[in-house]
Amino acid sequence: MSFLLSILIDGLIYASWLFIVSAGLTLIYGVMRVLNMAHGSFYAIGAYTAASLVGWYFNHDELPAFGSFAVMALGAIAVGFVAGLVTERGVLRFLRGRDEVVMVLVTFGLLLVYEDLIKFIWGVQSYYASQPYSLLGSTDIGEINFVNYDLAMIGVAGVVAAVLWWSLNRTRQGKLLRAVINDRENAVALGINVNRLFMATFAIGAGLGALAGGLSAPAIAVNPGLGVEVIVLAFAVVVTGGLGSVEGALIGAVLIGLARAAAVNLWPEAELFVIYGVMACVLAFRPRGLFVLDSARKI
Amino acid sequence: MKPILEVSDLNKSFGAVTAAADINVTIHENEMVAVIGSNGAGKTTFVNMVTGYLKPTSGRIQFCGKDIAGRAPREISRSGICRSFQVAQLFPEMTILEHMMLAFAALQVGLKNYFYPLHSQAAETRALEVLGDFGIAGHANARVGALAQGVRKLLDIAIAMVSRPQLLLLDEPTSGVAIEEKFALMETVMGGVRQTKAAVMFIEHDMEIVSQYARRVIAFYEGRIIANGPTKEVLAHAQVREFIIGEIQEAAIVASKHD
């Protein structure tokens, strides 16, 4: 019993992280039809920002330790937001309407460029932001000890999901966004200012990616190449869930998170390919993922 | 006249929405039939079912004595029912000639030949011949991306004629074409089609074209057939006048104001 419970908790912790990483990715795809590989870069930028800020924060003893969470998260979001804005205005704006796969390649190019820019700014040495990780202590669940920071990640993912759901369903801007996600031609015909919407979506998506990086920074050594490792995982999640669907990303993250946790505990050899195995299985039965956006083509 | 297409008790629903109900239609050899009805009345759904794009929920479709309901469009095309589309369905990066040659090649060798070139003198001659029938041979080497709507429509129909079908279904052949060009276009189409003696069923909104070209009219309303008979009778039918012609004219007036 406690065995299954710990798999469930591990799975959910991993899923929370996956969801926060992929929420922005799927949002951007839904609205702009850009499968953004540079999302990995935003993740890395978020992690570096958070690590730098936490380092700075804990050098000032007079500041309350708990404030580091806010500094870390908000700083990451803000920097990610700006990076997203610059990327959209500086490059993607000029390539609107190009083939989806071409856009994957463009953002792959951006990923390469960002990789070196990050190296240029932060160098290649490791950054640590470990203080916030142990700040919340740990809890025994069953016979296993879990870090409260990790458990809190489940809550954060829930909040991100709720905020996204609320803004998409209950706000005017969100409804416009949904209109674009569901029927692009019509939305354009209705006179929605696509330009502004795209800009905002991309910046928010990038901010979410950076938030994910920022939140994971305390538990890792922030190193070059962080973004590249993360992006394919996020792809697997959003493709499994159904591209462009936030609900899909949530379900996909949970599915993959649980599958990985189960594999680690029951069949460690499979860890290396279980994620892609889940994705392949889902696609084999539902060729467009779990939550499908498009309807059949009209003739 | 021998019946070639017999549709009986055909139904189609999308979830809770019924798109076609109890459709019974027979088309005979060499016939000219028009299908009328306002937008969303089920005309295109009907054509889509006959040509295999949609699978009927229930009912039978027999063509030349064979049941074809639910078959793949390519099988139905090969068995002798071809169609054109409301919006011409073409390949923007290919030339008109290549469209025709591909259609011929599809008919003859299918996908078997990997290394035999598409372009050949013989294929070209044949293609130009059909294009000539539809009056668009002059554009043979133009890519369709650059062509006017009328030419695209004609090409769309010409492709359908390559296999010399027994039954040709035209989905709004004159839509998207300027009013003053509609008759000329229809003339060309019918001129081309007549060469083959195929039966033609066409969906049309312009009643003048309907009365000029159709010998029989089938009227759709909310997924059902409300009238089916000789052109004059159907066009004079009270319900048809109220539900279909009236609506279409209103829509036309609204549309012209918008323009």
Add this chain to the structure above:
Amino acid sequence: MRAFDKTPLAIVVATTLLLVGFFVFPAWLSLMVVTIIAKALVVVGVVVLMRSGLVSFGQGLYYCIGGYAVSLGEQVLQITDIFVLLALAMAAGLVAGSILGLLMSRYREIFFAMFSLALSMILYGILSRTQSLGSTDGLNIVQPTLFGIKLATQQAKLLIYFTTCVLAALVTYAVHRYIRSPLGYASMAVRDNEIRVEYLGLAPKKVFYSNYVIASVVAALGGAITALNYGHVQPDMAYWSQSGEFIFIALMGGTSHVAAAFLGSAVFETIRTYALELAPDAWRVILGGVLIAIICFLPKGLWSLTQFGKRSGSSDWDRVVDEKDST
């Protein structure tokens, strides 16, 4: 009135020049030529798929299969003959492609891309986990023989070089013919309008399937040549970034002609190796920048540069030919 197809002549001339080149080139250049051609062969497959609207983010799967087929052919089956090894690799690609093609031909667009990525990552995972296949360190490959004759190093290099050039010429010509066959046109047609193809009486799935299998076989051949050329195979050949590189090259070159793959591969390899040499700390910026610039300013790839001169100031007749060339 039909235009004379210049491609076969161009292939013969280019191949002859390359063959002669071996005796003139410095050793590193000859090896680079083989590298370029091996990758270009995989890219030819990517281009064939792209022409039908499918972009494979997992072509590394077959590249890797081809490479490991050579290595295992040597170690397990004790085959050393170069032609048997290459045939073995192509057969492996054919078998794998024919089986997976049944599944993959159901997928389109980004889903095809992601599914192919998943498959190649699964192979990567399996190989990385298998210590008997060298795990991530991979396997080494000894020099191939020719009809049972052992060769000196230099002779073996010559053999690999010549075989590569000649095979590439044959593949290029075959794919060039294929692209102009009805099936080749049907491939372009399914990309633009699958429904219409269906109504022409063709099965789009079969079109996708045959493209997929062709792409698998040439990718396996490319992998086999790479294996012989480097003398080493690693699971990295199936890693997603390797597949990404192939698409990168395909987009760089363009998809309008088979030869574009070779142009793209040559430019890519040159930029990368010199960027690495001249700016070891900034080669990613250079590569990424070049990619974005090409996509922005040359949407049809580098190949469109070769078309400029012809188009301007040529006669109508030429123009028709040109258009045909680039369809």
Add this chain to the structure above:
Amino acid sequence: MRFWDKISFITALNIVALGMLASPPAVAADPIKLGLVAFYSGPVSGPVGMPSRKGADLIIEAINIGTLPAPYAGKGIGGRMIEPIYVDEAVEPVNEFRNLVQRQGADAVIGYSSSGSCVGVAPIAEELKVLTLFYYCGSTRTFEEGPKEYVFRTMNSQDVENIAAARYILSIKPNLKTLSGMNQNYGWGQESWRDFTKSVQKLKPGVTIATEQFPKIFAGQYGAEITALTRANADVIHSSFWGGDLDAFILQAAPRNLFQKQTAVLTTGGTAIDTLTKQIPEGTVIGVRGNGGALAPASAFHDWFRAAYQKKYGEQPSFPAYYMAQSVLALKAAGDKAAEQTKAVPSMDAIRKALSGLEFAAPSGIVSMSRHKGHQAVTDIAYGTFKLVDGKPTLINVKRYQPECVVPPEGVKSLDWIEAGFPGAKCD
């Protein structure tokens, strides 16, 4: 061709040098173009690539201006200056090795952190007949697959580290019963775990394996693995994690008290003890892949190295810097020896021959190229136990395993040697 030119050139110099008799070899000698290949980008660059590059730069500079401490003397390598060429290992190392040698004209190459690179590069180095020194990669395959003429490795191979780790853990925990493993799922991780477990089980039959975790390299998130390790509750957890992955593992394990309950053996833990001092619990076994870094024995050379490194870069050298320095020094030692023997500016071939079987001094002690026909280095292997002394990270209970104890005899494959029960091993 170039090669013969060089020989005749050197012969000419030789005559000149003989004319000058006892004076050191001519200063105007041909420089050595030295390829230095390591990860300068990507996840490996921070923990391994950069310290390596710094270590190389420091030593090369000292060689070229002649400021190396005793036993080294003189400028250059037997009079030949070093011209470094840096190449990033992150891109197709096998292919770029050829370019480095054939196009950029490197006379010798030092480098390669990844075993995959080494396995692939070795046959090409042999083919191109270029002196190639592997400075960091660990796989035993390179030399076990066949003798090499041009390829050397200047640090210990992975097997030796893990045999020593097994001996160390049994010496401090003689009642060990169960083992868990946490290793990256690639060659290095798999082989480390295999050699370690087999060694422990040979030395103490009956030890069982509780769980073996193999997360993907650079995965970064190890929550589920830590849960599985916690549940398995073995006496000892072995991990060959390195760099960022090791840091992440320690960071995530620390609040869950994993290493308090089970003793961890971190075979490359030496890089983490200064940065993650608070997270590593006392009692954790730390290795440094040999005897560099934190476990380097005290010596004048060592003091010089640390001071010079600190002065140049403002930080202490981590062990990859030691092993890179070791590799460059191997070249220096061999070159000086060749120059001394022939009284001439040494050719690359002479350097290569001098290197085989050579014993030379490095900041971490004496290195002897005594294994695999003089091509594989052998040094002491040190392990220690982590302890905070006055708040400073310290390694106590340090044991240095002599080569006779942990290195397989010549001609015996390490796995065979382990499985045979270490015949001929001489331990104190």
